[in-house]
Amino acid sequence: MIDEIQSLLDNYVSWLRDKTTLRQVNDWVEITTPYLDRHNDLLQIYVKSFDSGYILSDDGYVIEDLEQSGCKLETQKRQALLKMTLNGFGVQLNGKRLEIRASSDNFALKKHNLVQAMLAVNDLFFMAEPIVSTLFFEDVVSWLDLNEIRYTPKVKFTGKTGYDYLFDFVIPKSRSKPERIIGAINNPNKNYAQSFILGWIDTREVRPTGSIAYALLNDAERTVPTDVIEALRNYEVNPIPWSKRDSVRLEFAS
Numbered sequence: 001m002i003d004e005i006q007s008l009l010d011n012y013v014s015w016l017r018d019k020t021t022l023r024q025v026n027d028w029v030e031i032t033t034p035y036l037d038r039h040n041d042l043l044q045i046y047v048k049s050f051d052s053g054y055i056l057s058d059d060g061y062v063i064e065d066l067e068q069s070g071c072k073l074e075t076q077k078r079q080a081l082l083k084m085t086l087n088g089f090g091v092q093l094n095g096k097r098l099e100i101r102a103s104s105d106n107f108a109l110k111k112h113n114l115v116q117a118m119l120a121v122n123d124l125f126f127m128a129e130p131i132v133s134t135l136f137f138e139d140v141v142s143w144l145d146l147n148e149i150r151y152t153p154k155v156k157f158t159g160k161t162g163y164d165y166l167f168d169f170v171i172p173k174s175r176s177k178p179e180r181i182i183g184a185i186n187n188p189n190k191n192y193a194q195s196f197i198l199g200w201i202d203t204r205e206v207r208p209t210g211s212i213a214y215a216l217l218n219d220a221e222r223t224v225p226t227d228v229i230e231a232l233r234n235y236e237v238n239p240i241p242w243s244k245r246d247s248v249r250l251e252f253a254s
Contacts, residue, residue, distance in 0.1 A: 060096040088166040089117040136186040159202030178210035
């Protein structure tokens with residue numbers, strides 16, 4: 001099993017290296033990553049030398065794109081949720097730009113954290129105000145609280161590779177159940193499924209024996225694609241459509 005997981009991680013690193021391109025833009029270097037945003041465009045970040053290190057930025061892309069789509073982040077609750085998500089990756093909000101600073105020693109880790117933060121923020125707030133009045137994350141919190149399920153929100157784990165991953169909820173081990181790690185995926189497409197799978201693969205060997213991963217998938221406005229369900233199952237993540245959340249209520253509450 002260890003050899004199989006190591007091969008998966010090696011393939012991931014090779015894919016990431018081969019699909020990343022660079023371009024000089026004035027004083028900045030534009031890095032085009034293989035990760036896709038919700039428009040199926042490749043995510044881009046920008047890097048510039050700063051003092052004795054580097055500053056990495058999304059140039060305001062994620063926040064501006066959400067606002068142009070009708071998702072305003074002006075309320076106190078949403079601002080708090082945004083900051084909590086960014087803090088989990090060590091990313092700062094500078095105006096509308098997501099930024100992180102790095103040294104030569106930790107550049108790869110900081111780049112990884114910025115990309116993961118961009119994906120997390122985009123998925124967390126993926127909605128237009130006229131269509132959805134509450135965040136999917138808030139819906140999950142309300143459901144957990146209503147059913148008296150104990151949990152810790154926004155927990156960061158360091159994986160075997162040394163990269164950090166932010167999981168939406170962790171239900172601690174009980175007398176009858178192991179640790180349960182939960183992702184709340186608002187926009188359940190292949191890109192977000194892959195991101196969750198990679199985080200789970202990299203961290204499960206350093207978590208307590210028997211830990212289980214679940215992906216709560218928002219199917220309120222759209223059907224979850226079959227390939228997303230299959231991909232999660234193939235890597236031992238339990239996919240749970242939000243419409244079927246009561247099927248795991250007792251399991252989470254135990």
